[in-house]
Ligand SMILES: Nc1ncnc2c1ncn2[C@@H]1O[C@H](COP(=O)(O)OP(=O)(O)OP(=O)(O)O)[C@@H](O)[C@H]1O
């Protein structure tokens with residue numbers, strides 16, 4: 001089997017959680033085949049990267065990998081984008097143009113946001129998938145497609161069928177092999193693994209040795225990452241740019257930098273968090289909120305200043321242990 005798996009990664013897709021290990025297993029099984037794959041998952045969960053990994057696991061890996069976002073193309077242009085057009089076939093077609101089916105010849109074509117494709121185009125697409133034949137717009141010569149098709153959506157495909165957005169026959173044709181990317185909040189310690197991975201890439205690029213603070217690592221666990229891996233990656237990049245040697249995430253996550261809700265002064269605590277971690281992040285976030293003023297933080301927390309000092313001493317000792 002043509003595998004590019006290294007345990008915690010397949011291609012550029014990283015993850016050690018059982019949920020991602022299962023995704024890797026599926027990718028490695030389906031990669032070398034010609035089966036169509038339907039990737040589902042929330043925005044930012046890694047569908048495009050998964051499509052690339054499937055391509056890299058396939059005998060087509062030396063061919064092109066082309067991604068097209070069906071939601072971003074005006075309805076009237078999508079046929080020309082998919083199948084190309086001949087010169088003069090419509091106003092503005094001053095020269096012939098190869099569509100993505102031609103450009104992906106010998107390789108893999110990712111149809112992203114496939115549910116956003118107009119229904120009449122879905123019918124055309126289904127025909128091409130079944131017959132492997134297509135014409136450029138305005139052409140009489142038939143092309144035979146040698147393209148492996150992967151589709152992706154962040155909607156529930158069955159609901160899209162019920163809403164009349166996705167043709168049922170196309171769904172069954174595309175979803176020969178469905179792969180669901182789990183949301184980041186269901187990947188446990190992958191959040192930290194990915195954060196370290198993105199940070200080490202940035203450190204390598206910038207020839208730096210920046211690292212995450214203990215509070216930052218805790219915040220990684222407690223944030224729910226509604227924007228998934230994309231949000232995490234952006235958050236780490238911003239922290240890297242803003243920080244000197246020890247990076248904080250609190251200002252980014254709490255100020256809504258990552259969520260856009262301007263919700264400073266809130267902690268997002270996951271069910272299953274340890275009480276110790278929860279208390280520590282509450283204390284550190286409260287201190288942060290009061291700009292390091294321990295008396296005001298102690299008042300807000302409803303404990304004595306002495307208790308606050310004791311807790312903080314405890315944290316700095318456990319931090320020293322972690323660093324040795
Ligand atoms: N498991 C992963 N390991 C490393 N990087 C990842 C992983 N998942 C996603 N990424 C990175 O996160 C970002 C978002 O991933 P991607 O574009 O594949 O998501 P998507 O599901 O296609 O999102 P959308 O639905 O918004 O199109 C990219 O920069 C990608 O490289």
Ligand SMILES: [Mg+2]
Pocket residue numbers: 047048112
């Ligand atoms: Mg995408």
